[in-house]
Amino acid sequence: MNRKTSIRSAIAVAVIASLSLIGIQPAQAAKIQLKIWTFGNVIQTPLEKEYERLNPTIDLVIKENSMDAHHQSLITAFKANTTPDIAAIEVAYSGFFRSYPKYFQNLSGLVNESDYLDWRWDQGVGNDGKLIGIPTDVGGLQVAYRKDLFAKRGLPTDRVAVGKLWPTWQAFINTGKTYVSKLTAAEKTSCKVKKVCYGFIDNAGTMYPAILNQGTKKYYESNGTLIYNTNANVKTAFTTTATAMNSGISTRINQFTSDWNAGMMKGVFATVLAPAWMLDYIKQQAKSTKGKWDIADLPGGGGNLGGSQLTVPTAAKYPAQAKAFIKWYLNPDMQLRIFKEYGLFPSASKLYNNPQLTGYKDPFFSNAPTGQIYVTGAKQLRPIFEGKNQRAIDNYFGQALAKVAVGKMTASAAWADAVAQISKNIKN
């Protein structure tokens, strides 16, 4: 008897406990978990929190990865039907994913096409004409330079005068040579004995995508034919970069490494080719250099590096909620806010006449009118077709250039090497 009651009470306790568990769970599960996969700083954390406050039923679950790893895990997720509700796709990968529009939902009618920069918009249109992604930011490219270091080497410091130093890339390289020739004796020998290597630009390799993106075509015709070995634009970008590498103006520090962060603080290099999204990184990493930086025009006209689209995969669990978030996050007003708070330059061309954007000045960069500078740059850009395996081809040219940088190969040998590697590895 006694034993029976104890068993009964035990069962009762278990039932109550499980009921209360069930009771608690719906309250949590009622929130829709909207999964977003992204990389870098596409989704800003404070804005994520704000959206959750505005929409109490939504819980944004953000998985942030490094750029390549993010896109690679997307491929497997598409294959396994385990996609998130929203996926960011970077411009360099846009050509690849646009080739498979069936994995994405149609986003047409979500926002006003005419509000956005046309060529950035087109990067979100699938090969079959379906709209698969809405553009986030534009990686407008300019030159961030250290005024104090320029003054030390007898170069002008005013941003207009500095821009006039380098109308072309060759002039940019020549300015670099002048700069390097005026380094102190200690700084020069320091590089020879492979201690800290002082230079004009952080890494001359960054010139390659900058020059390439100033053309109208890269590695592919718009019908998908490979032209990387015949397109004069690619060859020009390659040889100019190789020339810069051989002219001793580069510190050869790779971007986003600890050496780069330290070099930025210590003035090891005087210029960085800075897309709009990098300005925030410079501010965070080199706080003590505030006011020493300024921004000048990019040689050879406007430039672009990076930017992405937000997409909703076909297998998304909550497509309606995903679209609602994209609409909120990428509308022109929000893009203006994101620019002012986080420095990501808007792809919403509707804003390009807005005095709030054009009149924006950045105190970190000596009150440079960054808004106006990047607007001018973005307007100069012409649309450029991003092909299917563009990222992979970029890698091979980058590797070939790296061999030039360390003096292992001549420019022409490296070119032949890259073309041979690509023809072997990239079939379409």
Added chain:
Amino acid sequence: MAGTTERSAAAKKRKPTNVFKSAHPNKPERPKRGKKSEKRLATENGIKALNPKWGYTFVAPFFVMFLIFGLAPVIFSIWIAFYNWDPLGDEQEFYGFTNFTDVLVDENFWIALRNTFSIWFFSTIPQMIMAIGLASILRNPRLKGATFWRTILLVPNITSVLAIAIVFGQLFGRDFGLVNLALTYLGMPAHIDWIAEPLPSHVAIATMITWRWLGYNALIFLAAMLAIPSYLYESADLDGASKWQQFRYITLPQLKNTITFVLIVGTIGGLQVFAEPLTLGGNMSGGDSRQFSTLTLFLYEQAFVNNRWGYAAAIGIFITVIVLIISAINFAITRQIASEDNNK
């Protein structure tokens, strides 16, 4: 000097033969006897009778899991190795043996193979020596806080590879890295570019691997050392053998099987080095001039950067073949050692 060699030669002559002959007959027999009695006991308790009925049910979970997650992907990867496989496409183009012949003439594959063995060499050999050294320090009964030291040895092993890579990436920085700083203080005139140069980068990666696995292997050696009967050392003491001679003629020979085990495990792990070069270089090609591209990294690059899944699968099959060859060599060596032991 001459005196020492003379003495050690004398010790050599005297000790090993004596000690081994007295030690060995006991060692292999004892476990054998134990096993036999266990077997008999199990049969008597009726477990054997249950086997046909329930045995397969009990082992089924593992085999079902293995079929789904182990065997199926293997068969699938062999299948796609014969295609020009487009990861997201609908139609796949049959390639026959093209992928396999392409791998053999791909210089990048051979570079990756060379790098893999170079990194393996720099990580396994010094690591083994250091692990045995560490283990003999830990074995010392006069060591205070032995459990603490043994525990702390495992900490690197449970640290995330990514965290290790970030820290080591900073240590090995060219301009502001701590390693170069230390080398400068020691009088090195020039900084080493630990990432861009092939050999230094292999050493840097090997250091990461060594740091992570040293403690683990030291514990394995320690366990093996503790299993060496103490009377061997006692009789060696009586014979007047020095500590070094005891180490050389008792500890090392007794560790032979453990060394082989660690070597096999290290080789298999060494052929799969992936995370360290990936995070150190920050890209899939293993550094700008492929200076530390390894086999698995090369496979990954082909699959996920170049989107050539069929080609990557073919590389995977080649890696399997290489592992099989090395395992066979290891197996032969182990058997050789075992038969040598038996002949003694």
